[in-house]
Amino acid sequence: AVVSTQSTGNAMGLLKVDMCRETSVGWERKNKFPVEPVFAARPGAQDEDDGVVLAPVFDADTGKSELYVWDAKSLEVIAIVNTPIVVPYSLHGTWIPEDQ
Numbered sequence: 001a002v003v004s005t006q007s008t009g010n011a012m013g014l015l016k017v018d019m020c021r022e023t024s025v026g027w028e029r030k031n032k033f034p035v036e037p038v039f040a041a042r043p044g045a046q047d048e049d050d051g052v053v054l055a056p057v058f059d060a061d062t063g064k065s066e067l068y069v070w071d072a073k074s075l076e077v078i079a080i081v082n083t084p085i086v087v088p089y090s091l092h093g094t095w096i097p098e099d100q
Contacts, residue, residue, distance in 0.1 A: 031060040033089030056087035
């Protein structure tokens with residue numbers, strides 16, 4: 001889920017909630033705004049969160065966007081990729097097949 005909290009002020013972040021264990025893990029950074037994330041399972045994955053989470057993140061300080069890759073279990077950032085375009089932040093994304 002994309003969330004916004006008061007802890008960093010001007011930010012949105014990601015929150016993963018385990019309803020069975022009543023635990024959560026999150027990620028947020030000041031002036032960083034992720035767009036709706038997607039999960040990509042690791043080939044051969046056995047656990048439901050064995051993979052990565054990907055989302056473009058708009059940086060309000062630089063006015064640029066980067067593609068963030070998080071470990072799906074811990075939400076630790078494992079890669080940040082520079083992008084040639086700016087992806088404005090919003091609460092919802094739109095995924096359109098390449099052939100449309």
